Amino acid sequence: MxxxxxxxxxxxxxxxxxxxxxxxxxxxxxxxxxxxxxxxxxxxxxxxxxxxxxxxxxxxxxxxxxxxxxxxxxxxxxxxxxxxxxxxxxxxxxxxxxxxxxxxxxxxxxxxxxxxxxxxxxxxxxxxxxxxxxxxSFVIPQGFDWHLLIGDETALPAISRRLEELPAGTRVAAVLEVRDPSARIEFATQADLYTVWCYPDDADDRESTLLDAVRETFLPEGEGYVWAAGESAAIRAVRQHLTTECGVDRSRIRAASYWKRGAVAVHEAIDD
Ligand SMILES: Cc1cc2nc3c(=O)[nH]c(=O)nc-3n(C[C@H](O)[C@H](O)[C@H](O)COP(=O)(O)OP(=O)(O)OC[C@H]3O[C@@H](n4cnc5c(N)ncnc54)[C@H](O)[C@@H]3O)c2cc1C
The missing domain is CATH 2.40.30.10 (Translation factors)
Structure with missing residues (x-):
């Protein structure tokens, strides 16, 4: 349908x-x-x-x-x-x-x-x-042709919950940055999930780990929705890439800073 x-x-x-x-x-x-x-x-x-x-x-x-x-x-x-x-x-x-x-x-x-x-x-x-x-609550429909979930460790709770809630067979890619393989978790999901884990390998260029992994992620045809949350600069870079280089419509991406390096208690929607 x-x-x-x-x-x-x-x-x-x-x-x-x-x-x-x-x-x-x-x-x-x-x-x-x-x-x-x-x-x-x-x-x-x-x-x-x-x-x-x-x-x-x-x-x-x-x-x-x-x-x-x-x-x-x-x-x-x-x-x-x-x-x-x-x-x-x-x-x-x-x-x-x-x-x-x-x-x-x-x-x-x-x-x-x-x-x-x-x-x-x-x-x-x-x-x-x-x-x-x-x-x-900001309720994102489940019926998109595909979902792309992007985040660091602070986004794992939201992403795990989304994966539990999405219906069987939903096409989802998750791109996740964690500090090292010991920080990976298992997801309980009935969705058709493709997961990419990435780890920061250069302390001077931390913003690019997630961006590099997203750059390599293929966006399928059809109606999709992107959700991204994590460190402020990293998520800004990811959103910028998706909207300018991949042509993702701004109404089809929800991006947020869940924390900011060097600042305390930061929560910002990224929509500029
Ligand atoms: C909407 C929303 C939902 C969130 N959900 C979760 C969640 O479910 N689980 C969760 O763990 N976090 C979550 N976070 C992130 C969490 O609120 C922040 O990480 C928060 O700053 C942690 O508070 P703190 O007192 O430990 O550190 P703060 O006092 O805020 O910060 C102290 C220092 O630690 C740094 N810092 C903060 N967080 C991190 C981090 N994760 N890794 C490395 N350095 C950090 C700061 O830049 C600062 O220099 C969420 C944030 C938002 C906005």
């Missing part, structure tokens, strides 16, 4: 803003550099995540504190308690939500230094975390 343009239109969904206090119920290392944290709590009852690239704001307890300071949802966004320092917060992907079990799963990349990574490195059952959102 042919897809119509309406079938291939992305849909934006808004969700009521809510902040939840949750507790760690499981900690599982997936690789030496990626740890899976399962969170539970009564607050999850009405949690919604409609798309694989949704993001939640994770709030961490201040040093020496048990629980994070959490804002409440005001008419114009979060309202923080007066007289208390703002909590450290970072963006993460709801990797899986199981309403029946009341469990929310987040996969944390362990990198050199940063409050979120440091917390995940030593996380244990019973610890508290705060979670805000998702505030909305």
């Amino acid at each position: 042919l897809n119509t343009s309406a079938d291939l239109a992305v849909v934006r969904v808004r969700h009521p803003l809510k902040f939840r206090l949750l507790q760690v119920s499981r900690v599982e290392p997936l690789t030496p550099h990626l740890v899976r944290i399962t969170l539970t709590g009564a607050d999850l009852r009405d949690f919604i995540s409609a798309s694989f690239d949704d993001h939640i704001k994770v709030f961490f307890p201040a040093p020496g504190e048990d629980k994070p300071v959490l804002p409440v949802a005001g008419p114009d966004g979060p309202v923080f308690p007066e007289g208390q320092p703002r909590p450290v917060a970072r963006d993460y992907t709801p990797r899986r939500f199981d309403r029946e079990a009341g469990e929310l799963v987040i996969d944390f990349v362990i990198h050199a230094v940063g409050p979120a990574s440091d917390w995940a490195r030593t996380a244990h059952v019973g610890q508290y975390l705060g979670v805000g959102g998702p505030r909305g």
Whole structure:
């Protein structure tokens, strides 16, 4: 059956803003550099995540504190308690939500230094975390002729979720940059998946690893959609290549900085 343009239109969904206090119920290392944290709590009852690239704001307890300071949802966004320092917060992907079990799963990349990574490195059952959102979802239809998923380690949770959710037989290529082969993961998918793993081999030219791998990737005929997320400069370069040299229509690519070398807590949509 042919897809119509309406079938291939992305849909934006808004969700009521809510902040939840949750507790760690499981900690599982997936690789030496990626740890899976399962969170539970009564607050999850009405949690919604409609798309694989949704993001939640994770709030961490201040040093020496048990629980994070959490804002409440005001008419114009979060309202923080007066007289208390703002909590450290970072963006993460709801990797899986199981309403029946009341469990929310987040996969944390362990990198050199940063409050979120440091917390995940030593996380244990019973610890508290705060979670805000998702505030909305950008739902990309599944019915494209092909999908191209591009990312680094921070994008593995979203890409894994997308691959789990795509219907059997969907044509997908995934181009993934991880630090070394020990950081690779297995994907559970019924899609028809072609995977390219790449590793940075030159510390002075880190932006080009992913770009070089994408350059070698063949884009099939038909209606496709590209999703890309990871380090800011690397994803900018990839998007630029796809839109200018490969002729990918700007409406058929969603690209985002999930982090930026030398900066903290960066989230930028790349659409210029
Ligand atoms: C929408 C969205 C979804 C995301 N989903 C996930 C997810 O599911 N899992 C996940 O692990 N991350 C995810 N990220 C990325 C994560 O938010 C960032 O990596 C974040 O900066 C980590 O916080 P931190 O406190 O560890 O480091 P920060 O305090 O933010 O940064 C400290 C230093 O570490 C560097 N840095 C930050 N992240 C990395 C990294 N991954 N590798 C190497 N250096 C880094 C910074 O440039 C800075 O120099 C997501 C980001 C966005 C915007």
